[in-house]
Structures are given as structure tokens and as C-alpha cells.
Amino acid sequence: MNDTSHAGGAASLDVSIASKDYHSANGRPLRALEDLRLTLPAGQAGAVVGPSGCGKTTLLRLIAGLDKDYVGTIVLPEHGRLGMVFQEPRLLPWRSVIDNIRVAAPHAREDDIAALLDELGLAEHASHFPRELSLGLARRVALARALAVKPDLLLLDEPLVSLDAALARDLREMIARLIDERRITTLIVTHDLREAIALGDRLYLLSARPAHVVATIDVPAPRRALERETAERIEAQARDAFAAARAGPQRDIPSA
Amino acid sequence: MIRFISLAALLLLWQIGASLSDPRRLPGPAAVFEKIYEEAVSGGLFFNLTITLARVIAAFALAMSFGTAIGYVMGRNRLADRLLDPWLVVLLNLPALVVIVLAYVWAGLTEVAAIGAVALNKLPNAIVVVREGARALDPHLEDMAHVFRFSPAARFRNLVLPQLAPYLAAATRSGLSLVWKIVLVVELLGRSNGVGFEINMAFQLFDMRLLLAYALPFVALMLGVETFLVQPLERHVSRWRRGVSRRLDRV
Ligand SMILES: Nc1ncnc2c1ncn2[C@@H]1O[C@H](COP(=O)(O)OP(=O)(O)OP(=O)(O)O)[C@@H](O)[C@H]1O
Ligand SMILES: [Mg+2]
Numbered sequence: 047m048n049d050t051s052h053a054g055g056a057a058s059l060d061v062s063i064a065s066k067d068y069h070s071a072n073g074r075p076l077r078a079l080e081d082l083r084l085t086l087p088a089g090q091a092g093a094v095v096g097p098s099g100c101g102k103t104t105l106l107r108l109i110a111g112l113d114k115d116y117v118g119t120i121v122l123p124e125h126g127r128l129g130m131v132f133q134e135p136r137l138l139p140w141r142s143v144i145d146n147i148r149v150a151a152p153h154a155r156e157d158d159i160a161a162l163l164d165e166l167g168l169a170e171h172a173s174h175f176p177r178e179l180s181l182g183l184a185r186r187v188a189l190a191r192a193l194a195v196k197p198d199l200l201l202l203d204e205p206l207v208s209l210d211a212a213l214a215r216d217l218r219e220m221i222a223r224l225i226d227e228r229r230i231t232t233l234i235v236t237h238d239l240r241e242a243i244a245l246g247d248r249l250y251l252l253s254a255r256p257a258h259v260v261a262t263i264d265v266p267a268p269r270r271a272l273e274r275e276t277a278e279r280i281e282a283q284a285r286d287a288f289a290a291a292r293a294g295p296q297r298d299i300p301s302a
Numbered sequence: 303m304i305r306f307i308s309l310a311a312l313l314l315l316w317q318i319g320a321s322l323s324d325p326r327r328l329p330g331p332a333a334v335f336e337k338i339y340e341e342a343v344s345g346g347l348f349f350n351l352t353i354t355l356a357r358v359i360a361a362f363a364l365a366m367s368f369g370t371a372i373g374y375v376m377g378r379n380r381l382a383d384r385l386l387d388p389w390l391v392v393l394l395n396l397p398a399l400v401v402i403v404l405a406y407v408w409a410g411l412t413e414v415a416a417i418g419a420v421a422l423n424k425l426p427n428a429i430v431v432v433r434e435g436a437r438a439l440d441p442h443l444e445d446m447a448h449v450f451r452f453s454p455a456a457r458f459r460n461l462v463l464p465q466l467a468p469y470l471a472a473a474t475r476s477g478l479s480l481v482w483k484i485v486l487v488v489e490l491l492g493r494s495n496g497v498g499f500e501i502n503m504a505f506q507l508f509d510m511r512l513l514l515a516y517a518l519p520f521v522a523l524m525l526g527v528e529t530f531l532v533q534p535l536e537r538h539v540s541r542w543r544r545g546v547s548r549r550l551d552r553v
Contacts, residue, residue, distance in 0.1 A: 112445050128449050136446045140464040140542040149460045150450040175542050195450060 059086040059109070059199060059231060063118035065256075066104060078104045079116070080256035086248065088123055091225050091232040093246025095239050095284070101257035102235040103133060106201050109233065122199060123231050129197030133204050135184035137176040143187050144172040151194035162190050166220065182213045186220070193224065200225065200232040206241055218244055243272070243280055251284055253291050261287035329511045337515035346500075350516065351523060354485060354497040358524075361420035362481045366473065368421070369428025370466075376429065377436025393426040398484050402491060411492040420484045427480070428473045435469030467539040474532055482524050 066079040078101040086092040096102050107113045109120055110130055122128075137146045147159055163169045166186045176184055185205060192200055205221060206214040222245055225232045234245050242249050249263040263284060266276060313331055320330035329337075341347035376383040376390075402419045409415035439462065447457050489498025497520045504513035 107445075110445075110449050112448060130446075130449045132442070132446065134442070136442050138443065138460055138464070141460060149452070149456060150446075152453075152456065177542075191450075 058088050058090075058121075059084075059092075059123055059233065060119075060121035061085070061105075061109065063105075063108065063116055063120070065118070066101070066108060066113075066116040068104075077256040079108075080258055082118075082252075082258045084250050084259050084262070086231060086233060088231050089229040090247040091234065091245060092248045092250060093242035094233065094235045094250045094252060095242040096235075096237065096252030096257055097254050098237050100252050100255045102237070102252065103203055105257070106130070106203050106233070106235055109199075110201055125198045127195060127198045128201065129192030129195050129199070129230075130201040131185070131188045131192050131203060131205055133207070135176070135181070135188040137184060137187055137191075139176050142173050142175055143168060143179070146176070146187060147191045147194050150191045151196075154194045154196075159190075159194055162194055165224070166190050182209050182217065185209070185217060189221065189224075193228075193230075197230060200230045202232065202234040204236055205234065206236070206238070214241075221245060239281060239284055240277075243277055243284075249280075249284060251287050251291070260291035263287070326508070327510060329514065333511055334514045334518065337511040338519060341512075341515050347516070347519060350495060350497050350500050351520060353495050354482075354489065354520065355523065357417055357420065357485045357489070357496065358478070358482045361417045361424065361485060362477060364417065364421040365424035365428050365481070366470075366477065369425050369473065370432050370470065372425075373429040373432025374436045374462075374466075377433040377439075383433070390426055390429055393422070394430070398423045398487065402484075402488055406492045413493075416485075416488045416493055420481055420488055423484050424477050424481050428477060431469050431473040431476075432466065435466040439465050464539070464542075471532075471536045471539070475528070478524065478528065478532065482520075486520075 061082065061084045063079050063082045065077060065081070067075040067077050070076050082105065084092070084094075094102055094105065104113070108116055109122070110128055137143075138149065141149060144159065144163065147154070147162075151159070160169070163172055166189065168183070168186055168190060171179065171183060171187075176187070179187065189202075189205070192202075202221070206218055209217060218241065221234075224230075225245075234242070236242050236245075243265060247265055247267065249261075249265065250259045251261045251263070252258070253260050261284070263280060265272065265280060316328075317330055320328045320333075325333065338347065372386070376386055401422050405415040405419035405422070409418065443461055443465075447461050452461065485496070486498035486501065489496035490502045493499050497516050500516045501513055504510070504516070
């Protein structure tokens with residue numbers, strides 16, 4: 047029914063999901079995704095924005111190969127080495143910070159790991175256990191772990207959710223810098239439009255469940271020096287697209 | 303300290319009881335310790351303790367390794383669970399004595415029958431406990447390991463084992479005491495050496511000094527194993543819960 051393959055050349059992420067159903071306990075299938083298509087060029091950051099509960103995590107799980115029960119095709123970037131930051135940090139509670147990274151990235155060099163910890167401000171926490179960390183720190187460890195494997199595709203599920211404003215801004219800038227410097231093909235999932243504009247080269251706006259892409263918007267480069275005006279224009283454009291999708295017959299929304 | 307006082311009180315009680323009764327029924331501590339010394343000097347005590355301990359270790363290792371493997375499979379695989387569960391229920395409800403007698407009848411009065419019978423008595427308990435642990439494995443961590451392509455060995459060492467550790471510790475603690483008690487019965491019924499055999503001899507001769515001279519050192523030995531081996535190991539595997547990393551050396 048489905049097919050996940052690895053593309054050759056300077057390939058990109060190519061998602062085309064006809065449908066994804068969950069089978070709930072009462073026997074009625076729950077359609078999470080329907081006719082969802084998106085393409086992300088190699089080296090770019092895509093940001094998937096959608097309302098709460100629309101199926102964003104589901105989409106990432108399908109791309110990550112954690113759920114193969116869907117109809118459609120997903121083509122991963124070449125080699126298909128994945129790094130992922132889950133919605134919760136999902137660290138091994140019985141391993142120290144540095145061992146969490148070592149275990150997930152057994153081939154990473156020690157000085158690369160040390161440099162990564164340094165860059166993410168985690169050096170002094172290297173020997174701490176996860177339960178000693180705040181959520182913000184644990185997220186950074188999860189990010190370090192995902193980067194340590196030198197991923198061909200980095201998946202971030204709501205990386206800033208539940209952090210206070212200052213921490214969220216710090217982490218957002220950190221993520222933006224890391225993925226820009228390393229040119230990692232990245233797919234970020236968020237319910238926050240501004241966050242998406244700040245992190246994504248390309249925005250994919252999702253409808254409510256069952257989710258499909260109602261509009262794709264390209265953010266002009268360089269994203270980090272985006273002028274306030276441009277950001278506001280994109281934000282307005284996106285809000286219009288969301289509103290149109292809610293109002294009209296959903297299948298007829300043109301892609302921007 | 304409190305344990306020490308409590309132990310001293312027990313000794314005192316024993317002494318009082320002994321002085322009030324027939325020394326043939328309940329010899330006093332001094333008489334028993336004298337006998338222990340005698341048996342130690344003759345080499346008999348050491349020999350029998352070693353043999354019994356070896357049986358305990360063999361039966362325990364056998365039961366724990368098979369129990370862990372079977373329990374894990376049953377906890378992870380619905381079909382295996384449904385298939386094996388009736389067997390497990392039968393085994394759980396089979397009296398230890400029946401297993402031992404059957405083993406001796408079918409396999410003769412051999413070492414294999416003895417150790418096998420003890421292991422078989424412990425096995426269902428190990429399976430049940432480990433199955434519980436395998437059912438409780440965190441699927442979120444499982445997904446994480448999948449995404450990061452953990453090797454089977456890495457998955458076992460870093461994911462499965464740490465999550466099963468509390469269950470394995472529980473099975474070990476209840477298992478050791480169960481196993482050594484059954485080993486004595488097995489020795490009494492069909493072996494010609496070991497602490498259980500000596501206790502049987504003492505019973506035949508109605509020699510309570512000899513009986514206690516074997517029983518007490520063996521209890522002490524098993525207490526030692528529990529205190530100096532099992533408990534420190536348990537503390538070691540659960541150290542992450544207490545957040546002592548700051549005291550651990552940085553690697
Ligand atoms: N394993 C599952 N079984 C049944 N239904 C599920 C399952 N996982 C998710 N769902 C349902 O599918 C829909 C999409 O869930 P999903 O977690 O993908 O949304 P989301 O956009 O990530 O939400 P959030 O903003 O809360 O993170 C929800 O209605 C959810 O209840
Ligand atoms: Mg989600």
C-alpha cells in the first residue's frame with residue numbers, strides 16, 4: 047500500500063499520502079491525513095503549520111517510518127539517515143546526557159560530540175542525568191542527539207512548545223543557526239505561524255483534520271535577516287489561506 | 303546497629319529457651335557454635351556448604367535465564383503469551399514436591415534431575431515477573447530507538463535491560479530465597495551430600511546440634527549473598543533514579 051524509498055542525487059523529501067486512518071477502539075476509522083502532498087528541496091528547512099490535533103505528529107511518524115499503515119508514497123533524501131526531536135525529549139533516563147548522545151550516535155567522534163555540547167550550551171551538563179534537567183535543557187539534549195547522527199533529514203516536532211517566551215526565543219535562534227550553518231534538510235512541525243516563519247524557508251499550511259496542505263508559501267532568503275514588513279506580509283498571506291480553507295470547499299484551495 | 307541489637311536479642315532468647323528445655327531438643331548457642339567449629343575443622347561444613355551453594359547458583363541461573371527469555375517473549379508477543387499462558391498456570395500451581403519427585407522418578411537420582419527440579423520450581427515466577435516488565439516497556443523509547451537505528455545489542459543494553467532491571471531485581475530477591483529452600487528439600491530427598499543431606503542425617507540421628515550447625519551457617523551465607531551481592535547490585539543499577547551524577551566522575 048505504501049512505499050518509502052531513498053532518492054538519489056540532490057534529492058529532497060517528497061511526501062504524497064493518499065490517506066492515513068487510525069483504527070479506534072470503537073471500530074470506526076479516524077482519518078488523520080488525506081491527500082497530503084509536500085516536497086522539500088534538499089538543504090532547506092520546511093515548516094509545517096497546522097491547528098492542534100490536525101495530524102502533524104502523525105505526518106512526522108509516517109516520514110520517520112514509525113508507522114507504515116498508510117496509503118501513499120514517501121521518498122526520503124539520499125541515504126535517509128534520520129535525526130528526530132520528538133514532542134517530548136525522550137531521553138534515556140538511566141543514561142547521562144553525553145551517553146544519551148553516544149548511544150544514539152555510536153559512530154560520532156568524541157570531539158564532535160564535545161563541540162556540539164559546547165555549541166548548545168550543554169557542556170557543563172554532560173554528566174547529568176535527564177531527570178536533573180529542565181525541559182528547555184532536555185530539548186537541547188534531544189536536539190544535540192539528533193544532530194550528532196549527521197542526519198540527511200532532521201525532523202522537529204513542536205521544538206519550542208511549553209517553553210517560556212525567553213527560552214523559546216533562545217532555542218529558536220539556536221535551531222535557526224544550526225540548520226542554516228549545516229544546511230540540513232529539516233522539517234519542523236509547529237502550531238505557531240510566527241515560529242514557522244522564523245524557522246522555515248518554506249511553509250506548508252495544514253487544514254484541520256483530516257490534514258492536507260492548503261497552501262505552500264516560500265519565505266524569501268535570507269530568512270534570518272527577514273525584514274519585519276516581509277514577515278508580516280507572509281503572516282497575513284498565511285492567515286488568508288487558512289481562512290479561505292476553512293470557508294470554501296477544501297479541495298479547491300489553490301497553492302500559493 | 304538496630305539490626306545488631308535485634309540479632310543479639312534473638313541469641314539471648316535462644317539461650318533462655320535452651321536452658322529451659324531438654325538440650326537434646328534445643329541445644330544452646332554455645333553447644334551449636336562448638337559443633338559448627340568441629341564441622342568446620344573436619345572440612346565437612348565447607349564441603350557441604352559449597353555443594354549446596356553451587357546447586358543454588360546453578361538452579362537460579364538456569365531459572366533466571368530461561369525465565370527472562372520466555373517472560374520477555376510472552377510480554378512482547380500476544381500469540382506466544384496466549385499459547386504459553388496455560389502451561390504457565392499449570393507450572394505455577396504445581397507443588398514443589400510433585401515437581402521434585404517426578405524429576406527424580408523420570409531422570410533418576412541425578413544432579414541434573416535435582417538442579418532441573420529446583421529451576422523448574424522457580425521458573426514460572428521468573429517468567430511472570432519478567433513478562434510484567436516486558437509489557438511495561440516504554441513504546442516512546444522504542445520509537446526513539448527505531449528512528450536512531452539502535453543495533454539490537456544497543457537496544458538490549460540501553461533500553462530493555464534498564465527497564466527490566468527493577469523486575470529482574472525483584473525476581474532475584476524472591477528467587478534466591480525460594481531456590482535455596484527448595485535445594486535443601488531436593489538434597490534431602492535424593493542427594494548424598496549438601497546441607498539438605500546433612501540435615502536429613504541429623505534428623506535420622508535426632509542430633510539437633512548437627513542440624514543447627516548446618517542450618518545456621520547456610521542461612522548466614524545466603525544472608526551474606528543478599529546483603530553484599532544482591533543489594534549493592536540493585537543500588538548500582540538504580541543509581542540514575544537518585545540523580546547522583548554530580549558525584550560521579552566525568553567521562
Ligand atoms: N495512535 C492513535 N490512535 C488513534 N488516534 C490517534 C492516534 N494518534 C493520534 N490520533 C488522532 O489523530 C489525530 C491527529 O493526531 P496528531 O497527534 O498527529 O496531531 P497533532 O497535530 O500532532 O496534535 P498536537 O498539536 O496535539 O501535537 C488526533 O485527532 C488524534 O486524536
Ligand atoms: Mg503533535
